[in-house]
Each structure stands twice: as C-alpha cells, then as structure tokens.
Amino acid sequence: MIFLVLNSLMSLPTYVVILTIFNALCWIGYGIRTYQVSIPANKITSKKERIKYILLNNPVFQTFYATLWAYPIILAIIDTISGKQRDFGVTEK
Secondary structure: OHHHHHHHHHOOOHHHHHHHHHHHHHHHHHHHHHHHHHHHHOOOOOHHHHHHHHHHOOHHHHHHHHHHHHHHHHHHHHHHHHOOOOOOOOOOO
16 A cells, blocks of 8 residues: 555656645644643543544644645745746625
8 A cells, every 4th residue: 555655756846746745644643742732731631532433633634734735835936936926806796
C-alpha cells in the first residue's frame, strides 16, 4: 500500500510531492499535539466520557481542517513568487 502511494507521488511534480509530505507531517504533528493537550486538560476519567469527547471535539477533523489551508497558502506563495496573475470574476447578486 505504501509503495503504491509513493510510486504515484513520484509521478507528480516535485512541488506537489513536497507539499504532500509537508501536509502529512503537519497533520501528524498537529494531531499528536492536540491529543496530548486536549484530553488531560478536560480531565476525562471514564471511557464513556472519552468517547463522547472524541466524537464532539474530534482532533482528527481539526487537523484535517488545518491541513486543508496549507495547499491554497503554498500555491498562493508559488504564484506570487513566479509572478502569475489570477483573474477572478465577481458574480452579481
């Protein structure tokens, strides 16, 4: 499975591979840090409370949300450095 992912990544442009690796590292680091801080801070004692907390305040979804922002930010930086201009059409209300 990992071989297939790595093989498909290598067929992509270098900046996409770097961006994907960066996002994976951010996702892992942010997820670990979120669990380390959030569960002890809420003083969860029972298994039922822990499951309820994870379902209501899921750090995986928080990490996913944070990861989503990396792509447009990095792509905007690349566009700015390369001097690309994007035209955005405004739709009428």
